[in-house]
Amino acid sequence: MIVLLVSSIFGCNLNVDRAAIDVTNYQFNLEFNEEIHSINGKMKVDYFNKSETPLGEIRFNLYPNAFREQSQQSVISLSAYDKCYYNGVSYGNIEILRVYDKSELDLNFQICGVDENILSVVLQNKVQPETYTSFFIEFTVLIPNINHRFGYGENTVNLGNFFPIACVYENGKWIEIEYCSYGDPFYSEIANYLVEITYPKNYIIASTGKEAATSALGDKKISILDAKAVRDFAIVLSKKFQVATEKVNNTNVSYYYYDDEQFQNSLETGKKAIKTYSELFGRYPYEEMNVVQSNFVHGGMEYPCLVLISDSIQDYETYTHTILHEIAHQWWYGVVGNNQTDYAWLDEGLTEFSCALFFKQNPDYNITVEDLVQQANSSYQVFQAIYGNVLGKINTSINRSLGQFSTEPEYFNLVYVKGFLLLASVSDLIGEQKVINCLKNYYSTFAFKTATPEDFIGCFERISSRELENYFDTWLNGKIIEFN
Numbered sequence: 001m002i003v004l005l006v007s008s009i010f011g012c013n014l015n016v017d018r019a020a021i022d023v024t025n026y027q028f029n030l031e032f033n034e035e036i037h038s039i040n041g042k043m044k045v046d047y048f049n050k051s052e053t054p055l056g057e058i059r060f061n062l063y064p065n066a067f068r069e070q071s072q073q074s075v076i077s078l079s080a081y082d083k084c085y086y087n088g089v090s091y092g093n094i095e096i097l098r099v100y101d102k103s104e105l106d107l108n109f110q111i112c113g114v115d116e117n118i119l120s121v122v123l124q125n126k127v128q129p130e131t132y133t134s135f136f137i138e139f140t141v142l143i144p145n146i147n148h149r150f151g152y153g154e155n156t157v158n159l160g161n162f163f164p165i166a167c168v169y170e171n172g173k174w175i176e177i178e179y180c181s182y183g184d185p186f187y188s189e190i191a192n193y194l195v196e197i198t199y200p201k202n203y204i205i206a207s208t209g210k211e212a213a214t215s216a217l218g219d220k221k222i223s224i225l226d227a228k229a230v231r232d233f234a235i236v237l238s239k240k241f242q243v244a245t246e247k248v249n250n251t252n253v254s255y256y257y258y259d260d261e262q263f264q265n266s267l268e269t270g271k272k273a274i275k276t277y278s279e280l281f282g283r284y285p286y287e288e289m290n291v292v293q294s295n296f297v298h299g300g301m302e303y304p305c306l307v308l309i310s311d312s313i314q315d316y317e318t319y320t321h322t323i324l325h326e327i328a329h330q331w332w333y334g335v336v337g338n339n340q341t342d343y344a345w346l347d348e349g350l351t352e353f354s355c356a357l358f359f360k361q362n363p364d365y366n367i368t369v370e371d372l373v374q375q376a377n378s379s380y381q382v383f384q385a386i387y388g389n390v391l392g393k394i395n396t397s398i399n400r401s402l403g404q405f406s407t408e409p410e411y412f413n414l415v416y417v418k419g420f421l422l423l424a425s426v427s428d429l430i431g432e433q434k435v436i437n438c439l440k441n442y443y444s445t446f447a448f449k450t451a452t453p454e455d456f457i458g459c460f461e462r463i464s465s466r467e468l469e470n471y472f473d474t475w476l477n478g479k480i481i482e483f484n
């Protein structure tokens with residue numbers, strides 16, 4: 001009895017079916033047009049107002065508009081421009097055609113934000129707290145010919161952040177995200193997705209969630225994709241995919257690839273990641289994990305139950321590390337959410353630290369925590385030396401939002417490298433097992449919710465029974481820190 005009770009207490013926060021109650025539901029009908037690389041879409045939104053305020057409008061992020069010709073937002077840094085726009089300049093966008101309610105009555109809407117990055121839908125009646133409002137949005141999406149998370153290239157069509165997704169309503173206001181050439185300029189909450197998509201039958205589809213059904217219709221295929229209690233929804237299409245699937249715990253780990261002689265090892269790494277992180281932090285709650293090779297300008301990108309791994313990574317050790325990094329994001333970003341624009345270190349630094357814990361648990365990879373700390377220290381010192389020389393003095397605060405970093409190397413060295421070193425240093429201070437216990441607590445407390453740095457540090461203080469706020473603060477906000 002006691003055993004049962006204890007396991008139900010620990011298990012309850014990680015129940016997907018329970019987390020799928022009282023959240024927004026998105027239902028899509030999508031058609032992918034291969035000739036012009038576009039998506040015709042209709043979505044039904046059952047928006048759940050979890051705030052305490054009656055809302056007269058609902059706002060959505062329109063990420064594809066960052067890729068349009070007149071965009072003021074930057075989607076790629078200059079140094080990666082040629083790799084991204086490998087075929088010359090190409091634009092994409094999203095056009096909202098119509099918004100209407102269930103009695104087919106048109107609702108007023110407006111494209112707004114700082115740069116046409118926001119859709120505002122005006123409701124007929126305010127939606128009260130803890131209740132739903134439903135409406136339909138018709139849209140078309142033009143996919144650019146670029147190696148990006150949203151774009152098509154030589155091998156894959158990447159549909160990340162391609163549809164109108166509700167902005168987070170927080171502290172009495174809508175959080176509107178501006179695109180940024182570095183980092184992951186996104187922020188969203190747990191929702192349910194049911195997607196019907198039609199596409200040419202010679203394509204293989206990888207997506208967030210389960211492929212509930214697929215049927216043929218002439219030269220097309222129709223897939224029904226179902227994902228409950230996830231933070232976002234992404235799709236990758238390719239004519240070249242081969243698929244290898246194996247089960248670990250209750251999860252089917254699938255590897256979609258077209259150029260990987262070591263595909264068995266890559267799949268094995270995916271499986272070990274799910275197993276090891278589940279043991280370290282708490283179990284992976286979903287039935288699917290799709291690792292997807294793709295044409296992508298950066299190393300990798302995380303979406304719930306789906307990660308992109310770039311086919312341009314040259315050495316296999318980096319490829320492996322990227323798989324481990326993106327899968328660790330399923331815990332930090334996916335299940336435990338955070339505002340990735342304001343507090344990127346909270347998921348990136350922690351994700352890098354999680355990789356180090358993985359390597360310690362899996363010595364067959366021949367990478368030690370000490371190796372990683374040493375690598376991070378040298379990377380950071382080189383950054384300090386070069387940027388310090390160029391700029392005289394550098395701002396070494398980690399706790400900044402995306403637009404506040406002056407360059408991509410500065411962002412990388414502070415958020416990933418110094419973020420990782422921060423946690424490695426906390427681990428030296430309070431002990432690794434205690435850090436793991438803190439992370440277990442953080443995971444079970446904030447599963448399917450959104451956490452802030454205060455929440456994170458709070459878990460560390462509670463579980464370790466130590467005052468750590470100042471310690472974290474020195475690392476996070478210290479403007480000028482020299483360390484070896």
Ligand SMILES: [Zn+2]
Nearest residue numbers: 325329348351
């Ligand atoms: Zn990451």
